[in-house]
Amino acid sequence: MEQVRPFFFVHIPKTAGTSFRQGLAKVPRANLLMAYPNHPKRNERLIAATTPEEGEALLRTLDPERVHIIAGHVPYQRYAHLAPPEHALSLVRNPVERAVSEYQHMALSTPGRFSDLESFLHHGPMRNRQSRLLGGIDPERAQLGLNSHYSEYLELVRRSMGLDIASLSMNHTSKKRTRVRQRLPIGLIRKAFAMNGQDVALLYSVAERFEKRLRALGWRTVPRRSGVFRMSVDRRLNVHGFLEGTALDAGIVSLEVNGDPRAITRLQIDAGGGAGDGMHRFRYSLPLLGAGPGDVLSASLLDAAETRGTIRLSGLRLQWCRAISRLMS
DSSP, rough: OOOOOEEEEOTTTTSSHHHHHHHHTTTTTEEEOOTTTOTBBBHHHHHHHOOOHHHHHEEEEEEEESSSEEEEEEEHHTTTTTTGGGGOOOOEEEEEHHHHHEEEEEESSSSSSSHHHHHHHHHHGGGGHHHTTTTTTTTTTTTEEEEGGGGHHHHHHHHHHHOOOOOOOOOOOOHHHHHHTOOOOOOOOOOOHHTTTTHHHHHHHHHHHHHHHHHTTTTSSSSSSBOOOOEEEEEEEEEEEEEEEEEOOOOOOEEEEEEEEEEEEEEEEOOOOSSSEEEEEEEEESSGOOOOTTTTEEEEEETEEEEEEEEEEOOOHHHHHHHHHHHHH
């Protein structure tokens, strides 16, 4: 009998992983092998397996008629010997945005562990956390996706696994947490980017491969005809980008500060009446980019340098926006 080979979902904290896992749990043929040490439904035998032989022995007990998925906040290397590279699943997120979100979550769930965000960022295991968890993974063969493009990733995984995975949305960011993020010091965010360079590189590597996978399936990710991004900053310190062009199925936007890659975000698609032109747009938090007065912010679609637009941030404008933001919070 052919050995059962499970999928392995490397759940990176604060990347929509809970939504993905809960969607898997609703599939009748799916069997989740929970590798979360503190989860009430954890698989004790899986967690206790410390050798390849013990893991293989566990697989021999699994029903071959079901689809088995290992899931947990554990490094890929922990169970790489049980799941082939093509069965590795994970979502990645903008590194600093993800780190801030995880700190805010831990400040509520385990208060006192870190005195503030800066101490969290300096804690060794929290640096380049996504790269640490995905270390040793083959990005050309693994099924990696973008948190910002969750629905597209869900569709790709549905096709590859042959499962009708439910689309769920859980663990939303509260308005209070969002307001806190908008007031983070620029200097601290810049330090965070400097300390998480590997994760930024990982993000862009995943984004490029993800975009190619979408195009290979016939998705339009670059308009046949378009202009360049026009950008503005609102009073809540969000940067808005607008791109006029032909209709798309998905758009992956790269944001840079002074030429340095910072974040990937989603382009909201305007169908434009089918094949006609539409006004596509995005919004992203300026403070989470670590951008300040005098910096040059640019935006472009991946693999479409001709869409690149730039804006130089005005000191007086940002000071005014910050003052308004404080008054409204």
